Amino acid sequence: LQAAVRGEEYIGVIGAGISDDAVSALAFEVGRLLAENGATIVCGGMTGVMEAACRGAKSSGGRTIGILPGSDRADANDHVDVAIPTGMGEMRNALIARTADAFIAVGGEFGTLSEIALARKLGKPVIGLRSWDLPLAAGGEETLIVAATPAEAVELVLARSAQTRPRV
């Protein structure tokens, strides 16, 4: 079986680079639960929600990928296992959208909104936790599925990523 897809979901955790304690605690718990369920975390590799989710994932032995806006691998937060320094700025959000199978948005500002939209454009599901309150798309498609807790977000995302992750 292929190492890169063997029994593994790649779940994107997206959110702002600055987050208050409450949002960081949610992101930590999301990361921890995803790792407990065997998922690899894909994120922007920086501070705030990204760091909290990586820290959570590493606290239960998970694996974390950081796709960085800058050109220096050392910019990654301390809990990123594999860092990809893109030098593309916010354009790297499209790489995160392509790399993960499904997403959890925790809080978030405009960067997170772009990530939600790029993921949905690719037909990948996004679960929101205290994130943007978004209407349906003009075509009637759901934009964001709202979860109330990290546990619910993780349950919802894993149920959906089973449909969108690569088959081997």
Add this chain to the structure above:
Amino acid sequence: LQAAVRGEEYIGVIGAGISDDAVSALAFEVGRLLAENGATIVCGGMTGVMEAACRGAKSSGGRTIGILPGSDRADANDHVDVAIPTGMGEMRNALIARTADAFIAVGGEFGTLSEIALARKLGKPVIGLRSWDLPLAAGGEETLIVAATPAEAVELVLARSAQTRPRV
């Protein structure tokens, strides 16, 4: 004076690749009025809203730039003057966000939502015409400024692009 910035706004017109007659008519009028006011149109270069806006701009002698998702320049619609075939798919939305000084969104689905968000992340204003109904950002910033008509959209966007376009 620099040719690329001499007295010229670059206004992004964003919207879906499939549009009904009503939305296409709005996009045509937006393109026409922008060109009348001396603005260069920046868009994704394809069909639907993009094509209608380019057609409108050319109808009053304007200039149009199409930043294409595919790798072939010939994919551009017939009213694109300068085509940039990126081969980057939807990732090219980030190039459109960087290239234009301000934006008008006409209708639109997830790709348009990503474009709105990427533009706002860069601090560039976006005017919406029958587009997404979006809340304020968590930080309180306006996401989309709603216009009722093409004329109002063009007036609003040009008032704002005067602040965000490059100085020389």
Add this chain to the structure above:
Amino acid sequence: LQAAVRGEEYIGVIGAGISDDAVSALAFEVGRLLAENGATIVCGGMTGVMEAACRGAKSSGGRTIGILPGSDRADANDHVDVAIPTGMGEMRNALIARTADAFIAVGGEFGTLSEIALARKLGKPVIGLRSWDLPLAAGGEETLIVAATPAEAVELVLARSAQTRPRV
């Protein structure tokens, strides 16, 4: 007929951002002759060879496109008509390779070498003028076609771009 491809070659002129008088004079003449022959110049939009080629093209009424490494349109040299600020750094060389139909390399260092290689990877011809002295590819394909003068370079590139430019 499509505006973006109507009877127009897009010719890439590539070379270093710092160039001595002799190399700049060659680049100016290349730009001038390309414009006289109706070709649009595609380049990196910055200083050195890029600026000299754009200046040459504008001296005979040509059209110039600058695909910039940075995020600010005002970084373009004064002779760029249409500037695309990519924010991608050297990665934008791949966009130049996709946009032009054929290339002339004037002088050049590592950035130029990457541009030559990316163009050749896409099957597009590159003419060299005092540029890299490169062996054939392992598969036996020509890497760079050497010209002795700007006039010869322009003649060679236009003969070849007639094969690789988009049909309509």
Add this chain to the structure above:
Amino acid sequence: LQAAVRGEEYIGVIGAGISDDAVSALAFEVGRLLAENGATIVCGGMTGVMEAACRGAKSSGGRTIGILPGSDRADANDHVDVAIPTGMGEMRNALIARTADAFIAVGGEFGTLSEIALARKLGKPVIGLRSWDLPLAAGGEETLIVAATPAEAVELVLARSAQTRPRV
């Protein structure tokens, strides 16, 4: 210490997607020796030299990153641990150049030449093993350091990556 940089070199192994037995054997041995020395392999994630290097690395328990040209994670070869599906085609070579600290080119055609040039543009060293025979740059800088064997290539690359890898 930061997980992404802790005592680890990221070494790029670059080469063509089709390789004969002799070149594949060299790439396998390069991958094996790099992994034995604790380096993470960064490559294009596809067939040929990329696959052989990943197979070699996994044969001695190493870690492999594949930065893919396409949009589907399942395109990675069977020996890639972490796959980044970029959807950027050959443009992704610039991401490989940014991600690794130093490079070994094994054989190779135009794609490999672009990778060598992009790495050198960033000031990162490239060791060649039966690869392109390249002159010095115009400025007098070495383009490619030639090695005769996989062991020599690995020794040379690790001596140099110690200078270019991120500090923490």
